[in-house]
Amino acid sequence: MPQPDNTVLMEGVQIIYRNFAGRKTTYNAEGDRNFAVLLDDKTAETLAADGWNVKIRQPREDDEEGIPQPFLPVAIKFDPPAPIQPPRVVLITSRGRTYLDESMVEMLDSADIINVDLIVNPYHYEVNDKKGIKAYVRSMYITIQEDPLDLKYSELPASP
Numbered sequence: 001m002p003q004p005d006n007t008v009l010m011e012g013v014q015i016i017y018r019n020f021a022g023r024k025t026t027y028n029a030e031g032d033r034n035f036a037v038l039l040d041d042k043t044a045e046t047l048a049a050d051g052w053n054v055k056i057r058q059p060r061e062d063d064e065e066g067i068p069q070p071f072l073p074v075a076i077k078f079d080p081p082a083p084i085q086p087p088r089v090v091l092i093t094s095r096g097r098t099y100l101d102e103s104m105v106e107m108l109d110s111a112d113i114i115n116v117d118l119i120v121n122p123y124h125y126e127v128n129d130k131k132g133i134k135a136y137v138r139s140m141y142i143t144i145q146e147d148p149l150d151l152k153y154s155e156l157p158a159s160p
Contacts, residue, residue: 007138008047011117014038016071021106036071044070052133074120076137078102087137093146095154108142115143
């Protein structure tokens with residue numbers, strides 16, 4: 001939810017449309033690192049009312065429930081002009097915390113993520129008389145599901 005400094009804290013969220021590598025796709029320019037956070041209806045309404053760029057994911061044809069799902073697109077930018085400061089991205093495992101830099105963050109595209117807590121910074125924009133707020137990662141803590149063998153052998157030192 002919105003904080004006094006205009007950031008938004010989101011805990012225990014699910015992320016979709018992962019593109020931490022910044023791959024070029026139909027909907028993404030080369031080098032643009034991003035993902036989306038699924039929102040509950042109340043949070044979506046609050047953020048949209050404040051001007052955040054909330055979108056709706058339409059259900060697929062094979063989706064039996066067929067319920068549209070609100071989401072917030074989030075950008076992650078390491079190089080200038082990054083909003084305010086470079087993002088802090090932290091991977092949480094049984095071995096502790098690992099800070100991910102720009103060269104490492106793409107591993108999250110294929111990780112088995114079990115929890116995400118993050119804070120996003122607002123970036124106010126105006127394009128062709130349309131105003132809004134784009135979300136940028138300020139800090140993000142990602143807990144992953146570890147492989148049973150990784151856990152079993154985690155105490156052994158790694159060879160160079």
